[in-house]
Amino acid sequence: MRTEVLAVKPVRSARGGWHWALYLLLVLVSLPFFLPLLWLFVSAFKSSGAIFGSPFQFGAGGLRWTNFEQVFRDYPFARQYLNSVYIAALSVPITVGLAAVAGYAFARIRFPGRNAVFLLSLLAMMVPSELTAVPQFVLFSRLGLVNTHVPVILLQIFSATGAFTVFLMRQHFITLPRELEDAGRVDGLNSPGVFWYIMLPLSRPALATAAIFAVLNSWNDYFNPLIYLSRETLLTLPLALGRFTDPLGGVYWNLTLAASVLVALPVLLAFLLAQRQFIESLAASGTKG
């Protein structure tokens, strides 16, 4: 299913008063989506004393960057940021690469047992990955890999995210016309050649869709890091956001929100720059399952 939602051409409505009533409604309706984000970005610049006050009062010192400085100075946040970045940078290309190769075989190559294996990967896609946490934990702790990034990375690649990416790529390759392959074969390409020189270059949009999906899942992954990582310097960002607390668990909201801005900003900026790709990628995850 393609989501052509960005293709609507706005035309001026001719119904005068209705027009403005509708705009008012749109503004009101968008508040619950927009205000929390606005509040987050504003509060990240406030002192802990002013943070619960009106959003437009910054208190003594006005708008301040000290929260951001403190986040990096007093906490291993830079290290945790690096952890999240490198885990995504490592797991996403592997996830998408394996999925492209496997997806092509599932779509276009007939081999014994194909349907059975594909059914298993559909199962891996549908089952909530939390359900398999106990045996996975036993396996990884036997291997001495608790408190390393290995389980977090491997589970990104092979668990639900990976399975869905395989499915996405298979659905994509099925839609490519077979004539292209035949043409390639006539030109003397073998199957890997057809895949590499013809099918893959035609798949950039699908690869982008899969990559966006995989990046977001890696960036958001909370459950597996929660189980496998406890040492502060090993944490990834979603867990790290919960660590700006006093020893009794009281939250330093100014630091938490400043750190949240740093986690959210790259994703929101990427979304604003590539809205169509983001919406298509996420809508695909909704409709193709």
Added chain:
Amino acid sequence: MTVGARPARRGLTRSGREGRLGWLMVLPYVLGMLLLVTGPLIAVLGISLTQWSLLDSPRWVGARNYLRLANDPAFVRSAGVTAVFTLGILAVNISAALALASLMNTRLRGIGIFRTLVFSPVVMPVVAWALVWKFLLQPQGPVNAGLQNLGMADSNVLFNPSTALWTVIVIEVIKAVGLNAVIFLSALQGVPPELHEAARLDGATPWQAFRRITLPLISPTFFLVFIITLIGALKVFTPIFVLTGGGPADSTTTLILYMFKQGFQFFEFGYASAVAAVLFVLVLALTLAQWSLRKRLVFYED
């Protein structure tokens, strides 16, 4: 650039070579999947028949974990919480998504900004979104202050067992509804405008037009969104865990949270696996129902 076709290897037909190639291509993914998903899935069913804590070795107890589940008030409660959470998400998300999609479908200048605003929580990192709301809902926070200014009693909605679950539902719907809205939007845009024009000429009210024309035409999408939202709601862990940790008084402990607590806070691996097995059967049944019903609905698609 072309790569010359290699001469066929002796003893292998073309389809034999194809078969080997196919296996070779899926093998890296499939091996990992078998080891990390399929295997563990079978293992969960096995472990659910044992008593096993972190330190000792598993002891076979047969179906005793399942009997214990049936008599465990906390489990029964979390099943109830899951039911309310799932149905609540379904009802609020789908009706809001339809309404938002209808708004997005109006041809106004600047409507794209509205769509962007509604969709942006979808891409917002899950934990950051939950933490912002946790901040907004602090007793001294702006939401509570606003409610009190409106004359409502001091109502810490996130920290009150009777309102926490619905608060989490609303926060989760605001986060996710933009996705369902754009899916509905693309379905709405597939409805030919002539049909509405004709209905209007025949004197149909907007509601009648929606009920009799739009809804039947978008029913395949509606069904799809319904099932995906349902299964998705059963999987929700992170926002609940960050917002309430399952509290207050276990009022937001869904089955997934209950499984996590049994497994990774009390280290009752056997019992946690029994909870997982129950959830597995539930999700599997819903998935199979989806597939079989979709086959019947495929007729309508495209």
